[in-house]
Amino acid sequence: MIRYSILSGLAVFVISLVGCGGGPKNPTDGTLAQYFPDRNNDEELAKVSEIRTFVGDSLWEYIDGGAELYHTYGFVKVSTADYRSSQVDLVLDLYEFKTPDGAYGLYSMLRPDQPEMVRLGVEGFFTGSSLDFVKGNILARVIGFDETPATGEAIRSLATQVASLLPGTSDKPTMFGMFPQQGVIVNTDKIIGEAFLGQAFLKMVYTRDYAVGSDTLTLFILNDPNGEALASWFTQISEKDRSSVSLVDMPFDENYSLLIANPYYGDILAGLKKGKLVGVIKFSEQNFKFMSDWLTSLS
Secondary structure, three states: OEOOOOOOOHHHHOOOOOOOOOOOOOOOOOOOHHHOOOEEOOOOEEEOOOOEEEEHHHHHHOOOOOHHHHHHOOEEEEEEEEEEOOOOEEEEEEEEEOOHHHHHHHHHHHOOOOOEEEOOOOEEEEOOOEEEEEEOOEEEEEEEOOOOHHHHHHHHHHHHHHHHHOOOOOOOOHHHHHOOOOOEOOOOOEEEOOOHHHOOOOOOEEEEEEEEOOEEEEEEEEEOOOOHHHHHHHHHOOHHHEOOOOOEOOOOHHHOEEEEEEOOOEEEEEEEEOOEEEEEEOOOHHHHHHHHHHHHHOO
């Protein structure tokens, strides 16, 4: 039986939204200075400046534009210092966020499409002149001024030392564990801090890309314990935006779901499952089994 329900009663279902955390609280003790080594003996690097710290809204004094993105993920402060050897000059930045999920979220937005990954903390990448990694609620950035072999070695060595000093988890945010394991396109995990798919109420959305047959899909999930985000989305959809694609029954809770025909993203299927708003971009009947199997696994 083909059935398509657009949660006509969801607005009544929505009750007061309760807060949902993005992970453990700040594991640092309030200062980042202890994670800046005085020396890095492997590369004869030494810290040659005072540690400078920029808190809250003063971030704009340190970075040239883009401070708003950092605040989207719960930025607290950044501390920075210069390192130097006879051959190399480096800068070490430690960005503190309110939660590990916030730190990973900002990191995921900085990671390039085809990164050279490194095994530090939760995850990291190397660009030739810089290395970024995240551990706990800290995003660490080691930045050089050229791409020589000496600079690359020094960057890796200092980053490895800092990773050993930083506290906090080296596990990826737990929400990613709810995604299916088959068909994963590697290095595509992201946390979109705000305005996912252009919707202001879709915040802290966890996404991952998949190869399913000849299709490339993006699955997404976010906390929506009372259905408020889905209800808000429903109110934004006009009749012309509703997809003509037929839906096989999908195992959403209470059959609360919607299907949107988007000229840019393709068909978007979303619905409620166990207190989460889950969905897929580029949905079609050819991949409904993949989606249905995922929803069933969340039961």
